[in-house]
Amino acid sequence: MSRVAIVGGGIFRGDRFRYENAEEGVAIAFRDLMNDTPELDPQDIEFVMMSYFSDHLNQQLCMGWIIQDYLGLHRKPGYRVESGGSTPLDAIINAYYLIKSGYYDLVLVPGWEWMSEVDTATTNEFIASASDTDWDFTVGGYYNGYYACLETRHMQLYGETIEDLGKIAVKNHNNATHNPYSQWRSEHGTGYITLEDYYKDRIVAWPYRRMNCALISEGACCLLMASEKVAKKYSDTPMWFEGVGLGTDSMRPGDRLVDWAYHGVYPEDEKIYPDTVKKPKTPYPDMANFGSLREGAVTAYKEADIKNPVREIDLAEIFAPYDGVELTLYEDLKFCKRGEGKTMIREGIVERSGELPCQASGGLTSFAHPVGATSLMQSLFLYWQLSGRIPEKFGDSTLQIPDAEKALTTGHGGTGCQGGVIVYSR
Amino acid sequence: MADEKIKVEKDESTPIYKEWEAWARKGNFRVEGYQFIKAPCGPGKIEDAKVGDFMLVNRPHGALFTHSYGLVSKFFRGLIEKTLYGTRCPVCGTTYCPPRMHCWNPTCKVAETEWVELPLKGEVHTFSVMLFSADAFLEMLPFVLAYVQIEGSDTTIPMQVITAPTDIFVGQKVEIKFRDKRMGELMDMYAVPVKGQKIPENSCLNNPDYLKDMERDLQGTYAYLEKRFGMKKEDIEKRWKR
Ligand SMILES: [Zn+2]
Numbered sequence: 001m002s003r004v005a006i007v008g009g010g011i012f013r014g015d016r017f018r019y020e021n022a023e024e025g026v027a028i029a030f031r032d033l034m035n036d037t038p039e040l041d042p043q044d045i046e047f048v049m050m051s052y053f054s055d056h057l058n059q060q061l062c063m064g065w066i067i068q069d070y071l072g073l074h075r076k077p078g079y080r081v082e083s084g085g086s087t088p089l090d091a092i093i094n095a096y097y098l099i100k101s102g103y104y105d106l107v108l109v110p111g112w113e114w115m116s117e118v119d120t121a122t123t124n125e126f127i128a129s130a131s132d133t134d135w136d137f138t139v140g141g142y143y144n145g146y147y148a149c150l151e152t153r154h155m156q157l158y159g160e161t162i163e164d165l166g167k168i169a170v171k172n173h174n175n176a177t178h179n180p181y182s183q184w185r186s187e188h189g190t191g192y193i194t195l196e197d198y199y200k201d202r203i204v205a206w207p208y209r210r211m212n213c214a215l216i217s218e219g220a221c222c223l224l225m226a227s228e229k230v231a232k233k234y235s236d237t238p239m240w241f242e243g244v245g246l247g248t249d250s251m252r253p254g255d256r257l258v259d260w261a262y263h264g265v266y267p268e269d270e271k272i273y274p275d276t277v278k279k280p281k282t283p284y285p286d287m288a289n290f291g292s293l294r295e296g297a298v299t300a301y302k303e304a305d306i307k308n309p310v311r312e313i314d315l316a317e318i319f320a321p322y323d324g325v326e327l328t329l330y331e332d333l334k335f336c337k338r339g340e341g342k343t344m345i346r347e348g349i350v351e352r353s354g355e356l357p358c359q360a361s362g363g364l365t366s367f368a369h370p371v372g373a374t375s376l377m378q379s380l381f382l383y384w385q386l387s388g389r390i391p392e393k394f395g396d397s398t399l400q401i402p403d404a405e406k407a408l409t410t411g412h413g414g415t416g417c418q419g420g421v422i423v424y425s426r
Numbered sequence: 427m428a429d430e431k432i433k434v435e436k437d438e439s440t441p442i443y444k445e446w447e448a449w450a451r452k453g454n455f456r457v458e459g460y461q462f463i464k465a466p467c468g469p470g471k472i473e474d475a476k477v478g479d480f481m482l483v484n485r486p487h488g489a490l491f492t493h494s495y496g497l498v499s500k501f502f503r504g505l506i507e508k509t510l511y512g513t514r515c516p517v518c519g520t521t522y523c524p525p526r527m528h529c530w531n532p533t534c535k536v537a538e539t540e541w542v543e544l545p546l547k548g549e550v551h552t553f554s555v556m557l558f559s560a561d562a563f564l565e566m567l568p569f570v571l572a573y574v575q576i577e578g579s580d581t582t583i584p585m586q587v588i589t590a591p592t593d594i595f596v597g598q599k600v601e602i603k604f605r606d607k608r609m610g611e612l613m614d615m616y617a618v619p620v621k622g623q624k625i626p627e628n629s630c631l632n633n634p635d636y637l638k639d640m641e642r643d644l645q646g647t648y649a650y651l652e653k654r655f656g657m658k659k660e661d662i663e664k665r666w667k668r
Contacts, residue, residue: 121559144558
């Protein structure tokens with residue numbers, strides 16, 4: 001079977017408000033891709049794999065048809081992939097399956113989201129309709145709240161502190177000041193923040209402050225994906241897929257105390273459980289960890305032959321809508337054992353100078369989070385990283401991880417209802 | 427309901443259709459207002475942005491959904507009748523609250539479950555103190571959102587715990603109460619802490635710095651509520667100072 005690569009990408013910078021509409025933003029990202037990939041003739045594209053999350057936010061069903069039409073790609077086969085926050089990663093993985101299986105050699109993956117047509121509280125409410133509207137939403141739930149509950153549980157079990165969450169926030173925001181496509185830099189400028197600034201930031205849903213939470217963004221990104229047969233035509237520095245994996249977990253996080261589908265699957269994690277709290281029938285994942293991401297990682301690492309992620313992977317762009325998710329995923333992605341996520345940030349392993357930099361781009365809380373484009377943006381960032389082009393693209397070499405060869409990215413939907421992992425290499 | 431095969435046993439709907447019809451007609455996706463603006467735009471980095479001319483329009487849209495609770499309707503009818511139900515799998519014995527009519531344990535092959543009445547007692551499995559919320563819940567702020575394990579249930583169900591936001595902890599024993607006005611939704615019930623419990627030393631919120639910051643930001647939430655809805659801090663605090 002053919003190897004698969006990302007051979008180009010283009011971006012329409014995410015920000016709180018963008019006044020070009022979605023099809024225009026995608027077209028601008030597509031043109032950015034073509035400027036960067038001069039060999040690309042749009043007629044060569046065989047399939048369009050579209051990535052966008054919400055129909056509610058713009059009151060438009062079948063937005064994908066508008067996009068294909070606007071790009072002049074409406075004769076081509078194409079469809080939309082949707083799985084909450086995991087939408088863009090799943091779109092990439094869908095395109096990977098199509099190429100890997102030999103159906104197509106060249107696939108365009110456009111992703112976008114326009115999230116500011118309603119006010120912030122309503123945006124939150126529409127997004128919260130991705131949670132169970134009979135059972136989770138009605139009691140005042142929305143994602144900040146659900147994720148805060150999950151982080152509280154992890155905190156109570158494994159003892160990370162507000163300072164740990166603050167350090168992750170400071171790391172990601174300061175990284176983003178060197179990213180000229182980041183929403184944080186657009187809103188805040190290039191000054192660094194400190195833990196003191198973090199402590200002054202408003203609590204939204206304890207233990208989360210505003211800075212711990214993903215941004216609301218409008219923006220777009222396009223990736224070009226190719227088989228081994230045609231990859232070199234478009235890029236001298238293809239970024240190859242080494243392994244992919246998908247996983248799912250319960251719709252309602254509150255049911256993960258008898259998560260029978262996970263029972264006995266990860267016995268070592270079930271054992272790492274403190275005796276200071278009542279132990280549920282299935283101690284992993286409980287409401288503390290993310291089984292879907294563990295499943296994704298196990299599958300991806302097997303395909304990529306990764307034995308020791310911290311040593312073998314040079315940088316990671318984690319889909320972490322909240323900083324506690326990043327900390328917890330250090331564990332579920334097997335960077336460390338369950339309960340030891342806090343040591344990854346305390347020891348600086350995930351800082352950009354550390355052994356496994358995470359969110360060098362700034363991630364969802366600082367780069368931007370136009371949902372359908374987010375993983376595309378993170379993968380494009382990794383494409384630039386693995387080809388050493390950050391200095392050229394950013395006009396600043398600070399974020400370039402020297403000699404990066406292998407990278408990891410993840411997708412994450414709902415409250416970890418859906419997860420995915422990709423390992424890339426140069 | 428125009429379906430001749432169904433028989434309406436209780437009807438709290440018909441007046442509602444009338445009330446909301448006007449609202450649905452008002453929110454018809456017509457353009458109700460517009461603006462001309464100049465705003466940053468264009469490709470590239472932040473520094474590359476140009477200024478462009480745009481027109482913004484305001485389009486409201488609304489709808490009244492009529493939704494069936496399906497086979498677990500009994501649970502919600504139970505809320506109206508002030509009784510808490512769960513379901514139990516006859517094969518593996520798992521007890522579900524929220525109920526599911528079919529067991530999700532893969533070894534049970536989606537076996538049909540049986541209804542059980544549950545006690546109005548539970549324990550906080552995890553929580554968040556909400557100082558901001560989705561639009562629908564702004565007037566309820568600030569509130570504690572908790573996942574509560576009902577005694578006898580193996581799962582947790584989300585609800586609000588009516589308590590001072592700084593007093594909540596994992597493992598807190600609670601009693602389930604019903605609101606006076608009940609509509610058959612989870613908001614019909616809430617929890618209050620069982621009296622006389624001490625906040626454990628090892629509670630993750632039990633840290634003077636955390637509590638100080640919480641107090642500070644609670645004031646911000648009160649100020650927001652006063653400005654937006656004219657609500658008074660003293661009245662809000664009465665919810666739990668009883
Ligand atoms: Zn069963």
